[in-house]
Amino acid sequence: MRTGMSDFPFRIVGFDLDGTLVDTAGDLTAAVNHALARIGRAPLAETMVRPMIGLGARHMLEQGLIATGGVPDEDFDRLLGELLAYYEAHIAVESRPYPGLIAALDALEAYGVRCAVATNKAEHMARKLLGELGLADRMAAIVGGDTLGVRKPAPEPVLAMIERSGGGRAVVVGDSIYDVMAARAAGVPSVAVRFGFLDRPAEALGADHLIGHYDELLPLLAGP
Structure with missing residues:
Protein backbone atom coordinates (compact mmCIF):
# COMPACT_ATOMS: atom_id res chain seq x y z
CA MET A 1 0.00 0.00 0.00
CA ARG A 2 1.30 3.42 -0.90
CA THR A 3 1.83 5.89 1.91
CA GLY A 4 2.99 9.47 2.05
CA MET A 5 1.62 12.78 0.85
CA SER A 6 3.56 12.73 -2.41
CA ASP A 7 1.80 9.54 -3.52
CA PHE A 8 -1.79 10.68 -3.02
CA PRO A 9 -3.56 12.81 -5.65
CA PHE A 10 -5.18 15.16 -3.12
CA ARG A 11 -3.74 17.25 -0.31
CA ILE A 12 -7.12 18.20 1.19
CA VAL A 13 -10.43 16.38 1.46
CA GLY A 14 -13.18 18.77 2.48
CA PHE A 15 -16.45 17.51 3.91
CA ASP A 16 -19.89 18.93 4.39
CA LEU A 17 -21.13 18.18 7.91
CA ASP A 18 -24.84 17.41 8.23
CA GLY A 19 -25.75 14.42 6.08
CA THR A 20 -22.15 13.85 5.03
CA LEU A 21 -19.84 13.42 8.01
CA VAL A 22 -22.56 13.00 10.61
CA ASP A 23 -26.16 11.81 10.56
CA THR A 24 -27.70 14.67 12.52
CA HIS A 90 -29.06 18.48 22.66
CA ILE A 91 -26.60 18.58 19.77
CA ALA A 92 -25.22 15.04 19.98
CA VAL A 93 -27.97 12.97 21.58
CA GLU A 94 -28.60 10.88 18.47
CA SER A 95 -26.06 12.27 16.01
CA ARG A 96 -23.36 9.82 14.95
CA PRO A 97 -20.66 9.64 12.24
CA TYR A 98 -21.74 7.67 9.19
CA PRO A 99 -20.56 4.05 8.92
CA GLY A 100 -16.99 3.78 7.71
CA LEU A 101 -16.16 7.45 8.29
CA ILE A 102 -13.62 6.99 11.07
CA ALA A 103 -11.75 4.33 9.11
CA ALA A 104 -11.77 6.60 6.05
CA LEU A 105 -10.33 9.49 8.07
CA ASP A 106 -7.65 7.19 9.48
CA ALA A 107 -6.71 6.04 5.99
CA LEU A 108 -6.59 9.58 4.59
CA GLU A 109 -4.44 10.76 7.47
CA ALA A 110 -2.06 7.84 6.84
CA TYR A 111 -1.50 9.32 3.38
CA GLY A 112 -0.78 12.74 4.87
CA VAL A 113 -4.09 14.16 3.66
CA ARG A 114 -5.62 17.03 5.61
CA CYS A 115 -9.35 16.69 6.28
CA ALA A 116 -11.51 19.76 6.75
CA VAL A 117 -15.13 20.93 6.94
CA ALA A 118 -17.13 23.51 5.01
CA THR A 119 -20.71 23.57 6.28
CA ASN A 120 -23.71 25.88 6.27
CA LYS A 121 -24.13 25.16 9.98
CA ALA A 122 -23.06 28.01 12.27
CA GLU A 123 -19.36 27.61 13.01
CA HIS A 124 -19.71 27.40 16.80
CA MET A 125 -22.41 24.74 16.41
CA ALA A 126 -20.23 22.78 13.98
CA ARG A 127 -17.28 22.94 16.36
CA LYS A 128 -19.44 21.88 19.31
CA LEU A 129 -20.91 18.91 17.45
CA LEU A 130 -17.58 17.76 16.05
CA GLY A 131 -15.99 18.23 19.47
CA GLU A 132 -18.58 16.10 21.23
CA LEU A 133 -18.08 13.36 18.64
CA GLY A 134 -14.29 13.51 18.94
CA LEU A 135 -13.80 14.79 15.39
CA ALA A 136 -12.95 18.49 15.79
CA ASP A 137 -9.23 17.94 16.38
CA ARG A 138 -9.04 15.83 13.23
CA MET A 139 -10.04 18.77 11.02
CA ALA A 140 -7.42 21.16 9.68
CA ALA A 141 -10.13 23.81 9.22
CA ILE A 142 -13.81 24.24 10.07
CA VAL A 143 -15.64 26.88 8.04
CA GLY A 144 -19.25 27.49 9.02
CA GLY A 145 -22.19 29.21 7.41
CA ASP A 146 -21.53 32.38 9.40
CA THR A 147 -17.73 32.34 9.23
CA LEU A 148 -17.46 34.49 6.12
CA GLY A 149 -20.91 36.03 5.81
CA VAL A 150 -21.59 33.92 2.72
CA ARG A 151 -22.62 30.27 2.53
CA LYS A 152 -22.59 27.44 0.02
CA PRO A 153 -23.45 27.28 -2.87
CA ALA A 154 -21.08 30.25 -3.03
CA PRO A 155 -17.46 29.12 -3.53
CA GLU A 156 -15.96 31.24 -0.75
CA PRO A 157 -16.45 28.69 2.07
CA VAL A 158 -14.71 26.00 0.03
CA LEU A 159 -11.89 28.35 -0.98
CA ALA A 160 -11.42 29.48 2.63
CA MET A 161 -11.39 25.87 3.82
CA ILE A 162 -8.64 25.04 1.32
CA GLU A 163 -6.58 28.11 2.25
CA ARG A 164 -6.93 27.50 6.01
CA SER A 165 -5.91 23.87 5.50
CA GLY A 166 -2.63 24.90 3.92
CA GLY A 167 -3.57 24.86 0.24
CA GLY A 168 -3.08 22.23 -2.42
CA ARG A 169 -5.25 20.05 -4.61
CA ALA A 170 -8.61 19.50 -2.93
CA VAL A 171 -11.86 17.59 -3.34
CA VAL A 172 -15.24 18.25 -1.73
CA VAL A 173 -17.49 15.50 -0.32
CA GLY A 174 -21.13 16.40 0.26
CA ASP A 175 -24.76 15.35 0.07
CA SER A 176 -26.49 18.31 -1.57
CA ILE A 177 -26.65 20.39 -4.71
CA TYR A 178 -25.18 23.26 -2.66
CA ASP A 179 -22.01 21.26 -2.02
CA VAL A 180 -21.66 20.34 -5.69
CA MET A 181 -22.30 23.92 -6.84
CA ALA A 182 -19.82 25.35 -4.33
CA ALA A 183 -17.15 22.85 -5.37
CA ARG A 184 -17.70 23.56 -9.05
CA ALA A 185 -17.55 27.32 -8.51
CA ALA A 186 -14.34 26.87 -6.52
CA GLY A 187 -12.83 24.80 -9.33
CA VAL A 188 -12.49 21.54 -7.40
CA PRO A 189 -14.01 18.10 -8.02
CA SER A 190 -16.92 16.83 -5.95
CA VAL A 191 -18.03 13.49 -4.51
CA ALA A 192 -21.69 13.07 -3.54
CA VAL A 193 -22.77 10.56 -0.91
CA ARG A 194 -25.88 8.50 -1.54
CA PHE A 195 -26.71 8.23 2.17
CA GLY A 196 -27.16 11.92 3.03
CA PHE A 197 -30.13 14.26 3.34
CA LEU A 198 -31.01 14.06 -0.32
CA ASP A 199 -33.78 16.19 -1.80
CA ARG A 200 -33.34 14.46 -5.17
CA PRO A 201 -31.66 11.29 -6.47
CA ALA A 202 -27.92 11.40 -5.90
CA GLU A 203 -27.35 11.00 -9.64
CA ALA A 204 -29.19 14.31 -10.20
CA LEU A 205 -26.77 16.33 -8.05
CA GLY A 206 -24.24 16.62 -10.85
CA ALA A 207 -21.25 15.53 -8.76
CA ASP A 208 -18.12 14.22 -10.42
CA HIS A 209 -18.36 10.97 -8.42
CA LEU A 210 -20.80 9.11 -6.19
CA ILE A 211 -20.21 6.81 -3.22
CA GLY A 212 -22.66 4.72 -1.24
CA HIS A 213 -20.38 4.02 1.74
CA TYR A 214 -17.20 5.53 3.13
CA ASP A 215 -15.37 2.31 2.32
CA GLU A 216 -15.46 3.53 -1.30
CA LEU A 217 -13.89 6.95 -0.70
CA LEU A 218 -10.19 6.14 -0.42
CA PRO A 219 -10.06 3.80 -3.46
CA LEU A 220 -11.95 6.41 -5.48
CA LEU A 221 -9.63 9.27 -4.56
CA ALA A 222 -6.43 7.23 -4.77
CA GLY A 223 -7.18 6.24 -8.35
CA PRO A 224 -5.76 3.23 -10.16
Missing part, protein backbone atom coordinates in the same frame (compact mmCIF):
# COMPACT_ATOMS: atom_id res chain seq x y z
CA ALA A 25 -31.30 14.18 11.40
CA GLY A 26 -32.60 12.89 14.74
CA ASP A 27 -31.34 15.85 16.75
CA LEU A 28 -32.31 18.41 14.11
CA THR A 29 -35.80 16.93 13.89
CA ALA A 30 -36.16 17.15 17.66
CA ALA A 31 -35.13 20.82 17.54
CA VAL A 32 -37.60 21.63 14.76
CA ASN A 33 -40.38 19.86 16.61
CA HIS A 34 -39.51 21.71 19.81
CA ALA A 35 -40.01 25.02 17.98
CA LEU A 36 -43.23 23.82 16.32
CA ALA A 37 -44.63 22.71 19.66
CA ARG A 38 -44.18 26.26 21.02
CA ILE A 39 -46.95 27.41 18.69
CA GLY A 40 -49.10 24.31 18.93
CA ARG A 41 -48.01 22.71 15.67
CA ALA A 42 -47.94 18.95 15.16
CA PRO A 43 -44.49 17.32 15.07
CA LEU A 44 -42.85 16.31 11.81
CA ALA A 45 -41.42 12.89 11.08
CA GLU A 46 -37.67 12.69 10.59
CA THR A 47 -38.21 11.63 6.98
CA MET A 48 -39.92 14.98 6.35
CA VAL A 49 -37.20 17.04 8.00
CA ARG A 50 -34.24 15.40 6.25
CA PRO A 51 -34.74 17.20 2.90
CA MET A 52 -35.10 20.53 4.75
CA ILE A 53 -31.53 20.33 6.08
CA GLY A 54 -28.65 21.96 4.26
CA LEU A 55 -29.16 25.72 4.06
CA GLY A 56 -28.99 26.47 7.76
CA ALA A 57 -31.40 26.60 10.68
CA ARG A 58 -33.47 29.53 9.39
CA HIS A 59 -34.27 27.73 6.16
CA MET A 60 -35.00 24.49 8.02
CA LEU A 61 -37.44 26.22 10.38
CA GLU A 62 -39.13 28.05 7.50
CA GLN A 63 -39.66 24.75 5.71
CA GLY A 64 -40.96 23.12 8.88
CA LEU A 65 -43.46 25.94 9.39
CA ILE A 66 -44.59 25.81 5.77
CA ALA A 67 -45.16 22.05 6.09
CA THR A 68 -47.33 22.51 9.20
CA GLY A 69 -49.53 25.45 8.27
CA GLY A 70 -47.40 28.36 7.12
CA VAL A 71 -44.90 30.86 8.48
CA PRO A 72 -46.51 33.10 11.14
CA ASP A 73 -46.32 36.85 10.63
CA GLU A 74 -44.79 37.25 14.06
CA ASP A 75 -42.61 35.20 16.39
CA PHE A 76 -40.31 33.72 13.71
CA ASP A 77 -37.14 35.09 15.30
CA ARG A 78 -38.28 33.91 18.73
CA LEU A 79 -38.98 30.44 17.38
CA LEU A 80 -35.62 30.36 15.65
CA GLY A 81 -33.92 31.31 18.89
CA GLU A 82 -35.76 28.53 20.73
CA LEU A 83 -34.84 26.01 18.03
CA LEU A 84 -31.17 26.96 18.21
CA ALA A 85 -31.04 26.96 22.00
CA TYR A 86 -32.69 23.54 22.18
CA TYR A 87 -30.44 22.15 19.47
CA GLU A 88 -27.24 23.42 21.07
CA ALA A 89 -28.26 21.82 24.36
Whole structure:
Protein backbone atom coordinates (compact mmCIF):
# COMPACT_ATOMS: atom_id res chain seq x y z
CA MET A 1 0.00 0.00 0.00
CA ARG A 2 1.30 3.42 -0.90
CA THR A 3 1.83 5.89 1.91
CA GLY A 4 2.99 9.47 2.05
CA MET A 5 1.62 12.78 0.85
CA SER A 6 3.56 12.73 -2.41
CA ASP A 7 1.80 9.54 -3.52
CA PHE A 8 -1.79 10.68 -3.02
CA PRO A 9 -3.56 12.81 -5.65
CA PHE A 10 -5.18 15.16 -3.12
CA ARG A 11 -3.74 17.25 -0.31
CA ILE A 12 -7.12 18.20 1.19
CA VAL A 13 -10.43 16.38 1.46
CA GLY A 14 -13.18 18.77 2.48
CA PHE A 15 -16.45 17.51 3.91
CA ASP A 16 -19.89 18.93 4.39
CA LEU A 17 -21.13 18.18 7.91
CA ASP A 18 -24.84 17.41 8.23
CA GLY A 19 -25.75 14.42 6.08
CA THR A 20 -22.15 13.85 5.03
CA LEU A 21 -19.84 13.42 8.01
CA VAL A 22 -22.56 13.00 10.61
CA ASP A 23 -26.16 11.81 10.56
CA THR A 24 -27.70 14.67 12.52
CA ALA A 25 -31.30 14.18 11.40
CA GLY A 26 -32.60 12.89 14.74
CA ASP A 27 -31.34 15.85 16.75
CA LEU A 28 -32.31 18.41 14.11
CA THR A 29 -35.80 16.93 13.89
CA ALA A 30 -36.16 17.15 17.66
CA ALA A 31 -35.13 20.82 17.54
CA VAL A 32 -37.60 21.63 14.76
CA ASN A 33 -40.38 19.86 16.61
CA HIS A 34 -39.51 21.71 19.81
CA ALA A 35 -40.01 25.02 17.98
CA LEU A 36 -43.23 23.82 16.32
CA ALA A 37 -44.63 22.71 19.66
CA ARG A 38 -44.18 26.26 21.02
CA ILE A 39 -46.95 27.41 18.69
CA GLY A 40 -49.10 24.31 18.93
CA ARG A 41 -48.01 22.71 15.67
CA ALA A 42 -47.94 18.95 15.16
CA PRO A 43 -44.49 17.32 15.07
CA LEU A 44 -42.85 16.31 11.81
CA ALA A 45 -41.42 12.89 11.08
CA GLU A 46 -37.67 12.69 10.59
CA THR A 47 -38.21 11.63 6.98
CA MET A 48 -39.92 14.98 6.35
CA VAL A 49 -37.20 17.04 8.00
CA ARG A 50 -34.24 15.40 6.25
CA PRO A 51 -34.74 17.20 2.90
CA MET A 52 -35.10 20.53 4.75
CA ILE A 53 -31.53 20.33 6.08
CA GLY A 54 -28.65 21.96 4.26
CA LEU A 55 -29.16 25.72 4.06
CA GLY A 56 -28.99 26.47 7.76
CA ALA A 57 -31.40 26.60 10.68
CA ARG A 58 -33.47 29.53 9.39
CA HIS A 59 -34.27 27.73 6.16
CA MET A 60 -35.00 24.49 8.02
CA LEU A 61 -37.44 26.22 10.38
CA GLU A 62 -39.13 28.05 7.50
CA GLN A 63 -39.66 24.75 5.71
CA GLY A 64 -40.96 23.12 8.88
CA LEU A 65 -43.46 25.94 9.39
CA ILE A 66 -44.59 25.81 5.77
CA ALA A 67 -45.16 22.05 6.09
CA THR A 68 -47.33 22.51 9.20
CA GLY A 69 -49.53 25.45 8.27
CA GLY A 70 -47.40 28.36 7.12
CA VAL A 71 -44.90 30.86 8.48
CA PRO A 72 -46.51 33.10 11.14
CA ASP A 73 -46.32 36.85 10.63
CA GLU A 74 -44.79 37.25 14.06
CA ASP A 75 -42.61 35.20 16.39
CA PHE A 76 -40.31 33.72 13.71
CA ASP A 77 -37.14 35.09 15.30
CA ARG A 78 -38.28 33.91 18.73
CA LEU A 79 -38.98 30.44 17.38
CA LEU A 80 -35.62 30.36 15.65
CA GLY A 81 -33.92 31.31 18.89
CA GLU A 82 -35.76 28.53 20.73
CA LEU A 83 -34.84 26.01 18.03
CA LEU A 84 -31.17 26.96 18.21
CA ALA A 85 -31.04 26.96 22.00
CA TYR A 86 -32.69 23.54 22.18
CA TYR A 87 -30.44 22.15 19.47
CA GLU A 88 -27.24 23.42 21.07
CA ALA A 89 -28.26 21.82 24.36
CA HIS A 90 -29.06 18.48 22.66
CA ILE A 91 -26.60 18.58 19.77
CA ALA A 92 -25.22 15.04 19.98
CA VAL A 93 -27.97 12.97 21.58
CA GLU A 94 -28.60 10.88 18.47
CA SER A 95 -26.06 12.27 16.01
CA ARG A 96 -23.36 9.82 14.95
CA PRO A 97 -20.66 9.64 12.24
CA TYR A 98 -21.74 7.67 9.19
CA PRO A 99 -20.56 4.05 8.92
CA GLY A 100 -16.99 3.78 7.71
CA LEU A 101 -16.16 7.45 8.29
CA ILE A 102 -13.62 6.99 11.07
CA ALA A 103 -11.75 4.33 9.11
CA ALA A 104 -11.77 6.60 6.05
CA LEU A 105 -10.33 9.49 8.07
CA ASP A 106 -7.65 7.19 9.48
CA ALA A 107 -6.71 6.04 5.99
CA LEU A 108 -6.59 9.58 4.59
CA GLU A 109 -4.44 10.76 7.47
CA ALA A 110 -2.06 7.84 6.84
CA TYR A 111 -1.50 9.32 3.38
CA GLY A 112 -0.78 12.74 4.87
CA VAL A 113 -4.09 14.16 3.66
CA ARG A 114 -5.62 17.03 5.61
CA CYS A 115 -9.35 16.69 6.28
CA ALA A 116 -11.51 19.76 6.75
CA VAL A 117 -15.13 20.93 6.94
CA ALA A 118 -17.13 23.51 5.01
CA THR A 119 -20.71 23.57 6.28
CA ASN A 120 -23.71 25.88 6.27
CA LYS A 121 -24.13 25.16 9.98
CA ALA A 122 -23.06 28.01 12.27
CA GLU A 123 -19.36 27.61 13.01
CA HIS A 124 -19.71 27.40 16.80
CA MET A 125 -22.41 24.74 16.41
CA ALA A 126 -20.23 22.78 13.98
CA ARG A 127 -17.28 22.94 16.36
CA LYS A 128 -19.44 21.88 19.31
CA LEU A 129 -20.91 18.91 17.45
CA LEU A 130 -17.58 17.76 16.05
CA GLY A 131 -15.99 18.23 19.47
CA GLU A 132 -18.58 16.10 21.23
CA LEU A 133 -18.08 13.36 18.64
CA GLY A 134 -14.29 13.51 18.94
CA LEU A 135 -13.80 14.79 15.39
CA ALA A 136 -12.95 18.49 15.79
CA ASP A 137 -9.23 17.94 16.38
CA ARG A 138 -9.04 15.83 13.23
CA MET A 139 -10.04 18.77 11.02
CA ALA A 140 -7.42 21.16 9.68
CA ALA A 141 -10.13 23.81 9.22
CA ILE A 142 -13.81 24.24 10.07
CA VAL A 143 -15.64 26.88 8.04
CA GLY A 144 -19.25 27.49 9.02
CA GLY A 145 -22.19 29.21 7.41
CA ASP A 146 -21.53 32.38 9.40
CA THR A 147 -17.73 32.34 9.23
CA LEU A 148 -17.46 34.49 6.12
CA GLY A 149 -20.91 36.03 5.81
CA VAL A 150 -21.59 33.92 2.72
CA ARG A 151 -22.62 30.27 2.53
CA LYS A 152 -22.59 27.44 0.02
CA PRO A 153 -23.45 27.28 -2.87
CA ALA A 154 -21.08 30.25 -3.03
CA PRO A 155 -17.46 29.12 -3.53
CA GLU A 156 -15.96 31.24 -0.75
CA PRO A 157 -16.45 28.69 2.07
CA VAL A 158 -14.71 26.00 0.03
CA LEU A 159 -11.89 28.35 -0.98
CA ALA A 160 -11.42 29.48 2.63
CA MET A 161 -11.39 25.87 3.82
CA ILE A 162 -8.64 25.04 1.32
CA GLU A 163 -6.58 28.11 2.25
CA ARG A 164 -6.93 27.50 6.01
CA SER A 165 -5.91 23.87 5.50
CA GLY A 166 -2.63 24.90 3.92
CA GLY A 167 -3.57 24.86 0.24
CA GLY A 168 -3.08 22.23 -2.42
CA ARG A 169 -5.25 20.05 -4.61
CA ALA A 170 -8.61 19.50 -2.93
CA VAL A 171 -11.86 17.59 -3.34
CA VAL A 172 -15.24 18.25 -1.73
CA VAL A 173 -17.49 15.50 -0.32
CA GLY A 174 -21.13 16.40 0.26
CA ASP A 175 -24.76 15.35 0.07
CA SER A 176 -26.49 18.31 -1.57
CA ILE A 177 -26.65 20.39 -4.71
CA TYR A 178 -25.18 23.26 -2.66
CA ASP A 179 -22.01 21.26 -2.02
CA VAL A 180 -21.66 20.34 -5.69
CA MET A 181 -22.30 23.92 -6.84
CA ALA A 182 -19.82 25.35 -4.33
CA ALA A 183 -17.15 22.85 -5.37
CA ARG A 184 -17.70 23.56 -9.05
CA ALA A 185 -17.55 27.32 -8.51
CA ALA A 186 -14.34 26.87 -6.52
CA GLY A 187 -12.83 24.80 -9.33
CA VAL A 188 -12.49 21.54 -7.40
CA PRO A 189 -14.01 18.10 -8.02
CA SER A 190 -16.92 16.83 -5.95
CA VAL A 191 -18.03 13.49 -4.51
CA ALA A 192 -21.69 13.07 -3.54
CA VAL A 193 -22.77 10.56 -0.91
CA ARG A 194 -25.88 8.50 -1.54
CA PHE A 195 -26.71 8.23 2.17
CA GLY A 196 -27.16 11.92 3.03
CA PHE A 197 -30.13 14.26 3.34
CA LEU A 198 -31.01 14.06 -0.32
CA ASP A 199 -33.78 16.19 -1.80
CA ARG A 200 -33.34 14.46 -5.17
CA PRO A 201 -31.66 11.29 -6.47
CA ALA A 202 -27.92 11.40 -5.90
CA GLU A 203 -27.35 11.00 -9.64
CA ALA A 204 -29.19 14.31 -10.20
CA LEU A 205 -26.77 16.33 -8.05
CA GLY A 206 -24.24 16.62 -10.85
CA ALA A 207 -21.25 15.53 -8.76
CA ASP A 208 -18.12 14.22 -10.42
CA HIS A 209 -18.36 10.97 -8.42
CA LEU A 210 -20.80 9.11 -6.19
CA ILE A 211 -20.21 6.81 -3.22
CA GLY A 212 -22.66 4.72 -1.24
CA HIS A 213 -20.38 4.02 1.74
CA TYR A 214 -17.20 5.53 3.13
CA ASP A 215 -15.37 2.31 2.32
CA GLU A 216 -15.46 3.53 -1.30
CA LEU A 217 -13.89 6.95 -0.70
CA LEU A 218 -10.19 6.14 -0.42
CA PRO A 219 -10.06 3.80 -3.46
CA LEU A 220 -11.95 6.41 -5.48
CA LEU A 221 -9.63 9.27 -4.56
CA ALA A 222 -6.43 7.23 -4.77
CA GLY A 223 -7.18 6.24 -8.35
CA PRO A 224 -5.76 3.23 -10.16
